[in-house]
Amino acid sequence: xxxxxxxxxxxxxxxxxxxxxxxxxxxxxxxxxxxxxxxxxxxxxxxxxxxxxxxxxxxxxxxxxxxxxxxxxxxxxxxxxxxxxxxxxxxxxxxxxxxxxxxxxxxxxxxxxxx
Amino acid sequence: xxxxxxxxxxxxxxxxxxxxxxxxxxxxxxxxxxxxxxxxxxxxxxxxxxxxxxxxxxxxxxxxxxxxxxxxxxxxxxxxxxxxxxxxxxxxxxxxxxxxxxxxxxxxxxxxxxx
Numbered sequence: 681x682x683x684x685x686x687x688x689x690x691x692x693x694x695x696x697x698x699x700x701x702x703x704x705x706x707x708x709x710x711x712x713x714x715x716x717x718x719x720x721x722x723x724x725x726x727x728x729x730x731x732x733x734x735x736x737x738x739x740x741x742x743x744x745x746x747x748x749x750x751x752x753x754x755x756x757x758x759x760x761x762x763x764x765x766x767x768x769x770x771x772x773x774x775x776x777x778x779x780x781x782x783x784x785x786x787x788x789x790x791x792x793x794x795x
Numbered sequence: 796x797x798x799x800x801x802x803x804x805x806x807x808x809x810x811x812x813x814x815x816x817x818x819x820x821x822x823x824x825x826x827x828x829x830x831x832x833x834x835x836x837x838x839x840x841x842x843x844x845x846x847x848x849x850x851x852x853x854x855x856x857x858x859x860x861x862x863x864x865x866x867x868x869x870x871x872x873x874x875x876x877x878x879x880x881x882x883x884x885x886x887x888x889x890x891x892x893x894x895x896x897x898x899x900x901x902x903x904x905x906x907x908x909x910x
Binding site for chain 2 (some may be wrong): 707713717720721722723725735736771773781784785786787788789791
């Protein structure tokens with residue numbers, strides 16, 4: 681298993697543009713999480729999927745943000761009309777349901793810079 | 796409400812020194828989980844340990860040890876005989892209840908180990 685994979689690793693975009701990130705979780709992990717991390721801060725929870733169902737969303741997830749996991753495998757996170765405040769590292773994690781509240785395995789993240 | 800406090804923003808030590816990273820948490824829940832993660836310069840969060848609220852037994856793993864004390868709501872992490880490769884940001888995290896993994900992370904402690 682290659683672990684959680686995120687693409688792209690880096691993205692620079694102009695303010696107002698839309699961006700989409702992809703996360704491929706560890707195979708057979710049915711839980712997938714998106715976090716955002718800004719400089720000097722810990723990761724902040726954005727949203728969580730169990731299989732294809734989006735079960736929880738943080739208040740941080742404004743209406744410009746949308747996440748999908750259509751077949752319960754990979755997930756995408758789209759940010760519309762990006763703002764400079766969206767500049768951050770976006771982290772994806774996955775975990776297995778076998779052990780309740782098990783640890784999640786994180787990808788290396790996508791660093792977004794909005795100019 | 797959850798809260799995780801890592802009061803030490805940055806710690807600098809010389810190789811072979813022992814170092815303790817502090818973590819203090821707040822929760823009203825009786826069932827909760829505590830985690831430590833390491834984030835090296837590459838950016839990927841690496842799971843180190845998970846501890847549930849009913850297990851106060853301290854744990855040692857090689858040069859790493861953890862001291863969980865419910866009486867003081869602390870879950871401190873000690874690295875013995877630190878090495879340059881230990882240089883990273885370390886995050887303490889807390890999640891409440893069963894069935895999901897949505898931890899609240901502290902702001903992290905940056906550990907710099909000098910040769």
